[in-house]
């Protein structure tokens with residue numbers, strides 16, 4: 165459903181605010197008019213020319229905001245379909261190149277950048293085409309991969325030395341395998357074109373925070389803010405991982421500034437965090453009255469098809485180690501972590517700006533009805 169101008173403007177204003185940008189009013193565009201050099205005043209940082217393949221969905225706007233803040237210049241490359249114009253006032257300085265990774269890279273030809281962020285790598289062939297085209301036109305190529313390359317997650321502590329699968333034994337029938345293999349092969353394509361010393365691979369876990377339209381990251385803040393009888397699946401000690409999109413994108417820009425290549429798992433928090441610490445951390449952001457109902461019986465949870473409520477995912481079988489990925493290397497390379505309560509609050513500040521029909525769409529982990537039915541069955545068992 166198209167959004168009306170009033171909703172668009174208020175969403176843009178709110179988005180700009182939590183992105184740390186001025187309101188989308190060209191007359192009020194304090195930062196929009198300021199030269200990049202002025203914003204990086206007082207630092208020795210060399211301004212970079214950054215090209216983002218993508219840039220208008222989840223990671224892109226945060227990458228743009230932080231890159232501009234640090235005095236870099238940014239071009240983005242998209243088809244112009246995802247949220248056209250949403251940030252056009254806030255991001256006046258961003259060059260928007262139009263094309264299609266499927267069959268039209270004309271806008272990228274004959275140009276030079278210091279660094280490329282491949283944020284829309286959905287096919288190995290797309291990454292091959294852009295990495296080959298840009299290998300002599302840019303110094304560094306950062307490919308946004310995924311911890312999904314480790315699927316199936318058969319052990320705890322998976323790190324960058326564990327080799328990802330490069331063939332899909334399910335032949336496309338298992339989406340997790342297909343996605344992980346596509347990402348792993350795309351990483352290799354980027355490394356082959358740019359060389360190990362100029363290719364950076366960042367492997368995020370679940371990305372949450374403002375702009376997360378999957379609503380994986382909005383479930384717990386909205387649920388806990390609402391209060392009442394809250395069902396929490398799993399054992400209190402089950403470990404969970406997710407990364408605030410701002411922690412992730414700021415880390416990526418700092419990697420580009422540092423230069424060189426490397427592969428980094430990038431999820432959070434920085435130290436092992438249990439589901440109990442996570443939900444209590446979210447609760448710390450709200451004054452709602454909550455009664456917790458922990459359901460740790462895996463058989464019951466499976467019967468009621470409650471095997472995940474991201475970041476919790478039932479720690480068994482192919483997902484045994486999915487929430488216990490090592491982030492040691494990224495921490496040492498400057499990945500930092502916002503507090504859980506901060507992510508929760510900022511996520512809801514953004515969520516509340518969405519038109520009603522976009523809230524809870526796609527559906528969240530649990531609808532209120534389903535939660536009540538599960539709780540009733542749990543009490544009656």
Ligand SMILES: NC(=O)c1ccc[n+]([C@@H]2O[C@H](COP(=O)([O-])OP(=O)(O)OC[C@H]3O[C@@H](n4cnc5c(N)ncnc54)[C@H](OP(=O)(O)O)[C@@H]3O)[C@@H](O)[C@H]2O)c1
Nearest residue numbers: 218219220221222223242243244245246264265284310371
């Ligand atoms: N969300 C997560 O939890 C998660 C976890 C791990 C890894 N990741 C990875 O993180 C990366 C970044 O995710 P994201 O959500 O920010 O971006 P994304 O949704 O993967 O990419 C969206 C961007 O790509 C552009 N795009 C899509 N198709 C295109 C095409 N054919 N040609 C040119 N541009 C195209 C879109 O604009 P137009 O539609 O206008 O073209 C939009 O700007 C992805 O590679 C994803 O796999 C995500």
